[in-house]
Amino acid sequence: VGQKVVLAPGVSCGKCAACLAGADNRCREFTNLGYMIDGGCAEYVRCPEVNCMPYPENLSFEEAAAVPLVFQTAWHMLVTRAQLQPGEDVLVLGAGSGVGSAAIQIAKFFGCRVIATAGTDEKLAKAKQLGADDVIQHRIMSIRKEVRRLTHNRGVDVVFEHVGTATWDDSIASLAVGGRLVTCGATTGFDAKVDIRFLFSRQLSVLGSYMGTKEELRIVLKLVAEGRLKPVVDRVLPLASCAEAHAYLELGKQFGKVVLSV
Template sequence: MQAVQITEHGDTDVIEYDEYPDPDVGRDEVLVDVKAAALNHLDIWTRRGMPGLDLEMPHIPGSDGAGIVEDVGDGVTRFEVGDRVALSAGVGDLRMDDPTLDPRYHIIGEHVPGIHAEYAAISADNLIPVPDDVDWTVAASSCLVFQTAWRMLIERAELEASESVLVLGASGGVGHAALQIADHAGAEVYATGSTEAKLEYAKDHGADHVCNYETENFADWVREETGGRGVDVVVEHVGAPTWQDSLASLTKGGRLVTCGGTAGGNPETDIPRIFWNQLEIIGSTMATPEQVDDVMELVWDGTFEPAIREELPMSESARAHEIIENREGFGKVVVRPDSELQ
């Protein structure tokens, strides 16, 4: 089969689309004929290399994708050949109340081979059914960001309808999902973006107030918009460049919920502000299977929709990485096996 492969950690020149051995299907696995897949910032970090990430090379990336069941292992009862499925990439002990807290928790595409290939052998526990009327592009690009944003806001921050939320980078992957979820929950939504087009997208998808962070300090803007109060919740996934202003945007007793630091993972922090204003700093990673089911039902019925910035053949995956790294446009970048486009 053909597969996207990272041959070593580095820049986009380490990405190849070439022959790779066909996957063997284990007893509890499903062979997926991949119809479409999508990129996340996670793919950029995995390609570049991170402390503690020890991968066997070449490595197939990809934590988002969807396709048709081609074969099933002897122990699989949930799926049959011909079923439509999408990947939910978090792997934890399902006997735990919260598998994301499993010390061995890991992510398909980051720690183990992913789904950016013509075929992928995936544990049945990591697949979810896709309705017949859902487009492959939607099915392939939704699961990681929507489950992440849902857990952040609904489960971890326990957002209530009467509250206010600031979503940073509201047109990015997690950002555009969080924007829609916060609006759906009935919150007052504040959003930031770097261009007028991104701000218009944010307004069209749930933002009540928008700020161009390239021309205005968003913490000052939030304070002005809220009469000096601040917001109840900040959705933070940028990291070092925005951390201090994110804290400054919160009201007393507010919650900052973070799922990553795409622009820097070790920010300076304001301890006096945290204790004096009694702020909560909440970490969040992926979601439980039940939470995935809850949010994906709302994707499948059209309540939530992924923004797609570009669709490319998998052979152009290096270009797909560049689009995300260079912050070109907004939304998800989808890649499809070249054989699907012929």
């Protein structure tokens, strides 16, 4: 009692074949604290004991709160789904988002070259601070043209998608032969087309990804505790300003996470 913990956001049944295999994010009952279960924007939250993870003592509560969802999701996408290999070229869309800022760091941890996109120069400068090798200002530049230029027309091995309709065509067009597109979201819309001729002739893979497993969160928290991955907090607001925090997120001006404190 009284021990500091980080809560794994994913809640699953704990007894189905997927859960027993450690793939709890494939459980048919899988959901998240604060999504289908009340909690998150609250002073108290009730959750299964198994969701309590070791607390990285080098972090403040606000920093620790910014880790689980985005780092776990980005790790599952890049490492488990896209099978990221050292030295590969990775295009990270939306560098200022929570998952984007996590993905840049994870790809760099694997010794990859990272090309990151964002809509403002300020965000691109922060992406570079996180380790991005090259950046693309997507409001004034064509993502696919810049990727082709930066990779000597080869394209990237992995595209980290979560933006959806607005970037989908550029994402597919940015892939090298044998490239993998991995996605965890559709913020700008879910309608997309794939030219099947390119899909097979260029041997592309399109991979869906949803959250991550508790084991992946354990790995991520260990790397955070060692200072090898760093949570990115844009700002901290009091719980009473929850509505203001959501309005701020909808403006899309943040870089990293917006955290509510109690």
